[in-house]
Amino acid sequence: MGEVKVLPPEVRKLIAAGEVIERPANVVKELVENSLDAQAKSVYVETLQGGKRLIEVRDNGKGILKEDLPKVILEGATSKIEKAEDLFSVKTLGFRGEALSSIAEVSRITVTSRHFSQDRGYQLLARGGKAEYLREVAHPVGTTVVVEELFFNLPVRLKFLKSAKTERKHITETVVTYALANPQVAFTLIQEGKRVLELKPSSVEERILEIFKLEYPPFRVQAQNELGKAEIFYYTNFRSNKFFIFLNGRPIFNRELQTYLKNKLGYKTLAVLFLEIPPYLVDVNVHPRKEEVRFLQQRKVLNLLGKLFGEEKTPLPPLEMLKNSTETEYLQPPQFEILGQVEETLIVAYRKGFIYFFDQHLLDEVVNFALTGDETKACKSSIKAGDKLSKKQMEELLSRWEALGLPQICPHGRPIFFKISVGEILKKLGR
Numbered sequence: 001m002g003e004v005k006v007l008p009p010e011v012r013k014l015i016a017a018g019e020v021i022e023r024p025a026n027v028v029k030e031l032v033e034n035s036l037d038a039q040a041k042s043v044y045v046e047t048l049q050g051g052k053r054l055i056e057v058r059d060n061g062k063g064i065l066k067e068d069l070p071k072v073i074l075e076g077a078t079s080k081i082e083k084a085e086d087l088f089s090v091k092t093l094g095f096r097g098e099a100l101s102s103i104a105e106v107s108r109i110t111v112t113s114r115h116f117s118q119d120r121g122y123q124l125l126a127r128g129g130k131a132e133y134l135r136e137v138a139h140p141v142g143t144t145v146v147v148e149e150l151f152f153n154l155p156v157r158l159k160f161l162k163s164a165k166t167e168r169k170h171i172t173e174t175v176v177t178y179a180l181a182n183p184q185v186a187f188t189l190i191q192e193g194k195r196v197l198e199l200k201p202s203s204v205e206e207r208i209l210e211i212f213k214l215e216y217p218p219f220r221v222q223a224q225n226e227l228g229k230a231e232i233f234y235y236t237n238f239r240s241n242k243f244f245i246f247l248n249g250r251p252i253f254n255r256e257l258q259t260y261l262k263n264k265l266g267y268k269t270l271a272v273l274f275l276e277i278p279p280y281l282v283d284v285n286v287h288p289r290k291e292e293v294r295f296l297q298q299r300k301v302l303n304l305l306g307k308l309f310g311e312e313k314t315p316l317p318p319l320e321m322l323k324n325s326t327e328t329e330y331l332q333p334p335q336f337e338i339l340g341q342v343e344e345t346l347i348v349a350y351r352k353g354f355i356y357f358f359d360q361h362l363l364d365e366v367v368n369f370a371l372t373g374d375e376t377k378a379c380k381s382s383i384k385a386g387d388k389l390s391k392k393q394m395e396e397l398l399s400r401w402e403a404l405g406l407p408q409i410c411p412h413g414r415p416i417f418f419k420i421s422v423g424e425i426l427k428k429l430g431r
């Protein structure tokens with residue numbers, strides 16, 4: 001007898017399930033994704049003991065047909081793709097047909113649903129992956145999934161779960177993430193009987209404002225290149241740094257993009273980035289929980305991001321954001337501390353260890369050019385050397401320039417500013 005044994009299917013299934021579902025927040029993620037894939041307009045999430053006791057996700061999506069109900073907890077059961085080629089054009093969040101089967105494998109799951117075409121609801125109960133009953137029950141159109149006794153058959157996993165408080169945090173983060181990507185959907189989150197989130201359908205800006213309780217709306221910038229489109233919402237005066245990246249509506253983690261944003265926007269920024277790139281240029285199937293994606297043309301993705309921040313020699317496209325809003329209150333105060341104006345030509349400002357000397361004319365011109373796309377008009381309508389500026393005006397100029405993503409050169413290719421580090425000045429002074 002050899003030493004290598006092929007594990008029985010039950011054991012293999014349990015191991016695989018443990019990979020997809022590591023903690024309660026992963027269950028929440030999968031259930032919320034299913035609700036969104038079912039075109040729900042409202043998603044309700046409730047948990048007890050950080051999901052260790054109970055996770056309930058209720059939606060008003062299209063529902064599940066009676067005959068499909070017993071299938072949803074089977075491995076590889078999905079309505080979202082049919083053949084291998086479909087993997088290259090996935091538009092739904094789910095496609096593997098393994099989320100519900102994995103959850104069912106390691107818990108007691110109740111799926112109650114009424115399909116929009118049926119006038120009755122049905123309920124399926126399974127424990128440890130085995131269906132116990134399917135019965136008729138009253139239920140509105142949509143689906144409710146209740147997960148209890150999570151990891152009852154994986155005692156080690158259960159032991160490694162963190163405190164209810166920590167698990168709750170992960171769950172909130174998960175719901176917040178999907179709520180950001182789907183502002184048109186209402187979300188409710190109740191934890192230990194407490195209403196943590198209650199979000200009405202709204203725009204992305206309003207949703208960001210509401211979730212993070214910001215004082216003013218985030219900046220909004222859009223860009224596109226031959227690869228696709230990008231839109232970013234950011235707020236540079238946040239309590240910490242927080243970045244959300246969505247690719248074709250799917251939350252993703254990509255270290256390079258994350259680092260890029262951090263370097264670009266600083267460490268006190270909240271940013272929500274939406275990327276739209278044709279699915280065939282992205283491999284979403286590289287991570288067991290689909291969190292990491294691989295771009296087939298990572299450089300072009302970075303180029304696209306660069307465009308958001310004006311990192312290109314070609315003229316900036318007119319920006320919706322500035323066009324729609326000339327009010328100062330829409331803009332955030334600049335990250336720069338204004339030190340003063342010199343010879344009615346230069347604006348001197350301080351930021352993060354550097355002193356900046358801005359050409360006031362070019363600073364205004366680059367913004368006007370972004371708005372009009374017309375060099376001559378931009379030049380004529382801009383502040384000139386010799387114009388005396390108030391502190392408020394200088395702040396506004398810098399805010400607008402920041403909102404454009406800090407372009408470094410004017411339309412004619414001249415640098416907008418010169419900067420010198422305070423360290424260098426001190427060195428010159430023999431310190």
Ligand SMILES: Nc1ncnc2c1ncn2[C@@H]1O[C@H](COP(=O)(O)OP(=O)(O)OP(=O)(O)O)[C@@H](O)[C@H]1O
Nearest residue numbers: 034035038072078079094095096097098099100143
């Ligand atoms: N809330 C829901 N509303 C309607 N249908 C649902 C819902 N949840 C699950 N389903 C149905 O059950 C099927 C199985 O769900 P499951 O999450 O296991 O797989 P998937 O979403 O297709 O793929 P993945 O494993 O990548 O999430 C889905 O394809 C869908 O047809």
Ligand SMILES: [Mg+2]
Nearest residue numbers: 033034094099
């Ligand atoms: Mg799914």
